[in-house]
Amino acid sequence: MSLVRRVPEFLAPALLILATALLGLAVSNYLQAYFLDTLIKVAIVVALYVFIGNSGVLSFGHMSFVAVGAWTAGVLTTPEEQKRLIMPGLAHFLVTTNVGNAASLALAALVGGFFALVVGLPLMRLSGLAAGIATFGVLEITNNVLTYEQRIGPGLNTFSSVPATTGIWQAAIGGLICVAVAYGYQRTRFSRMLRAGREDPAAAAAAGISIYRQRLLAFALSGGLAGFAGGLYVHLQPLGASGLSLDLTFITLAMLVVGGSGSLLGAVVGALALNGLFSFFSAATNTVDVFGWSLTVPSGTAELSLGALMAIVLILRPNGLTGGRELSLPRRRAAADLSEKARVTT
Amino acid sequence: MILAFLNLTWPTFANGLALGGVYALMAVGIGLVFGVLRLVNFAYGQLIMGGAFALAYGSQWGFANWASILFCFGVVLGLSVLMDWLVFRPLRTHSPAVMLVATFAVAFLLQSIALLAFGPLGKSAGQLAILNAPWDIGGVFIKKIAVIAFATAVGCLAILQLLLTRTPLGLHMRAAAMDFRTARLLGVRANWVISGAVIVSGLFAAVSAVMLSVTELTVTPSFGTQDTILVLAGVVLGGLNRPIPATLGGFAIGFASGILGGVLPSNQSQYLPSFLFAAVIVVLLVRPNGLFARGGGAVERV
Numbered sequence: 001m002s003l004v005r006r007v008p009e010f011l012a013p014a015l016l017i018l019a020t021a022l023l024g025l026a027v028s029n030y031l032q033a034y035f036l037d038t039l040i041k042v043a044i045v046v047a048l049y050v051f052i053g054n055s056g057v058l059s060f061g062h063m064s065f066v067a068v069g070a071w072t073a074g075v076l077t078t079p080e081e082q083k084r085l086i087m088p089g090l091a092h093f094l095v096t097t098n099v100g101n102a103a104s105l106a107l108a109a110l111v112g113g114f115f116a117l118v119v120g121l122p123l124m125r126l127s128g129l130a131a132g133i134a135t136f137g138v139l140e141i142t143n144n145v146l147t148y149e150q151r152i153g154p155g156l157n158t159f160s161s162v163p164a165t166t167g168i169w170q171a172a173i174g175g176l177i178c179v180a181v182a183y184g185y186q187r188t189r190f191s192r193m194l195r196a197g198r199e200d201p202a203a204a205a206a207a208g209i210s211i212y213r214q215r216l217l218a219f220a221l222s223g224g225l226a227g228f229a230g231g232l233y234v235h236l237q238p239l240g241a242s243g244l245s246l247d248l249t250f251i252t253l254a255m256l257v258v259g260g261s262g263s264l265l266g267a268v269v270g271a272l273a274l275n276g277l278f279s280f281f282s283a284a285t286n287t288v289d290v291f292g293w294s295l296t297v298p299s300g301t302a303e304l305s306l307g308a309l310m311a312i313v314l315i316l317r318p319n320g321l322t323g324g325r326e327l328s329l330p331r332r333r334a335a336a337d338l339s340e341k342a343r344v345t346t
Numbered sequence: 347m348i349l350a351f352l353n354l355t356w357p358t359f360a361n362g363l364a365l366g367g368v369y370a371l372m373a374v375g376i377g378l379v380f381g382v383l384r385l386v387n388f389a390y391g392q393l394i395m396g397g398a399f400a401l402a403y404g405s406q407w408g409f410a411n412w413a414s415i416l417f418c419f420g421v422v423l424g425l426s427v428l429m430d431w432l433v434f435r436p437l438r439t440h441s442p443a444v445m446l447v448a449t450f451a452v453a454f455l456l457q458s459i460a461l462l463a464f465g466p467l468g469k470s471a472g473q474l475a476i477l478n479a480p481w482d483i484g485g486v487f488i489k490k491i492a493v494i495a496f497a498t499a500v501g502c503l504a505i506l507q508l509l510l511t512r513t514p515l516g517l518h519m520r521a522a523a524m525d526f527r528t529a530r531l532l533g534v535r536a537n538w539v540i541s542g543a544v545i546v547s548g549l550f551a552a553v554s555a556v557m558l559s560v561t562e563l564t565v566t567p568s569f570g571t572q573d574t575i576l577v578l579a580g581v582v583l584g585g586l587n588r589p590i591p592a593t594l595g596g597f598a599i600g601f602a603s604g605i606l607g608g609v610l611p612s613n614q615s616q617y618l619p620s621f622l623f624a625a626v627i628v629v630l631l632v633r634p635n636g637l638f639a640r641g642g643g644a645v646e647r648v
Contacts, residue, residue: 056443058443058446122627122631123627123631125631125634126630126631126634127634128634129386129582129586130582130630130634130635132446132582133578133579133582133583133626133630134626134627134630134631136575136578136579136623137579137623137624137626137627138623138627140575140619140620140623141619141620141623141624144616144617144619144620145617145620147616148616148617246571246575250450250453250454251454253447253450254447254450254451254454257443257444257447261443298462299462300458300461300462301462303454303457303458303461303462304455304458304459304462306454306458307451307452307454307455307456307457307458308455310447310448310450310451310454310455311432311433311448311451311452311455314437314444314447314448314451315433315436315437315448318437318440318441318444
């Protein structure tokens with residue numbers, strides 16, 4: 001494929017993120033919160049995509065990397081006197097250590113990636129349902145420990161005094177970084193080896209590919225991105241362990257699958273579409289104006305419509321809205337497009 | 347943690363058995379549908395939630411006990427058949443991952459419907475709460491519900507075993523679980539078998555809903571979700587492909603959960619899910635095909 005035709009592959013998701021950010025700047029402060037939230041979701045879903053999309057293995061454990069990233073960034077940036085108030089049980093060295101905004105995000109990515117690497121070392125040997133349940137176990141354990149362990153964070157409370165540095169630009173740049181890393185990765189030979197393993201494990205192994213090693217690499221990388229997204233998230237709003245658990249896992253996974261788990265574009269489109277819809281109905285709970293119509297819906301409509309949309313898209317387009325394809329300029333003969341066909345198998 | 351086991355008493359043991367029994371039923375319900383559809387039904391917990399809300403409304407409207415229970419069965423069966431018709435049937439030919447995520451969507455949808463209709467605080471299903479009273483069995487006080495739950499679970503499993511081994515439907519279901527295509531070629535009616543599995547699975551969900559709502563009195567929209575996750579872990583732990591290992595896995599995790607919840611001091615029992623899932627992960631690493639699966643699991647050669 002020529003380089004020119006490849007340009008939209010990266011540009012399309014990047015422009016979608018930029019457009020969301022610009023739209024977020026144009027609206028009122030109150031509505032901007034929804035755009036910020038959407039950009040964070042994009043970052044999380046792209047992190048999921050790096051592992052799930054490339055390897056074809058479902059992971060339910062990624063929210064634990066997001067949570068670990070959020071904990072890292074949150075603990076390291078809450079002002080010291082606030083830490084003593086909100087997190088009385090915090091370990092001493094964590095009380096006295098504080099870093100800046102950018103450093104906290106970098107550390108969040110690092111800790112998330114390292115945690116994913118450690119978890120992946122044993123877990124990436126598994127496949128199929130066993131892998132799914134094991135990653136579920138990771139989520140449950142992480143969430144359980146973060147909820148009750150007060151030496152490393154606020155326990156049952158939320159991070160209420162983290163400096164809110166995630167504005168629209170930080171969220172947009174964060175999303176762009178995630179997209180750039182994901183795109184960079186999927187251009188490497190490591191990603192190609194992993195995709196080969198996804199399509200046909202036996203043939204890939206016969207060609208000398210260690211699927212385990214490639215999965216582990218992708219898992220650690222996507223854990224790092226998830227941690228980074230968690231850092232962005234905690235700088236946006238007060239987070240607690242209960243907010244980073246099952247519900248968010250399902251919603252983000254659904255975003256990925258609805259968008260089309262086989263492509264980066266799918267990840268971004270899925271996150272934008274589902275979170276956009278969700279935000280719209282959440283805002284409509286307090287009345288929104290739609291082209292002069294004033295619309296009010298009962299609370300809970302957002303969840304309801306999200307669930308319904310998820311089910312409908314899966315029934316009508318099981319490969320997702322994008323069909324798992326990247327956007328590329330049309331070829332002269334659009335025959336061999338089957339090569340990028342998305343196929344996620346558990 | 348070892349010392350904690352010295353606290354083990356008969357009532358705790360009985361509660362463990364009861365929870366194990368209920369989880370075993372849920373495990374069979376999930377396993378049966380998996381057998382014929384290759385579908386891990388995550389929305390199973392929401393079926394149970396629906397049944398529990400039916401019970402709660404039954405007691406609010408002053409139904410007689412039997413009527414409430416009947417109502418619960420009706421709601422759960424209706425939901426599961428509807429789920430099969432609207433979601434599983436159109437997706438039957440798709441990859442397991444798509445189906446799994448579709449069941450998430452259904453679970454999410456049902457949960458948000460419950461949230462919208464019944465509110466986040468939940469309702470009390472107090473009607474059968476008298477079953478929490480203890481029976482004096484030789485000087486040991488054991489909750490009535492523990493005995494009833496365990497006995498019901500054993501009874502249901504025995505009936506299922508008869509159904510599977512002694513009736514044509516059971517034979518067809520077992521054949522379909524072995525190899526769906528070959529079974530169809532040999533004249534097994536696919537829709538019949540799938541409906542059979544869905545209905546039996548729904549019945550077991552209803553029984554579980556009745557049992558669980560006695561011990562967990564408040565029914566919230568997230569009722570049964572945590573149980574379903576544990577049962578799923580148990581089912582995979584036992585081995586999803588065959589009913590008996592799946593049942594044993596479900597029982598094991600319910601039993602362990604009940605016992606540990608009873609004997610651990612409260613500062614450790616808050617970490618109960620961690621202990622359970624750590625054990626699940628370790629077992630899966632050692633035996634990826636399940637604890638009770640035979641052989642190493644054939645690797646496909648090409």
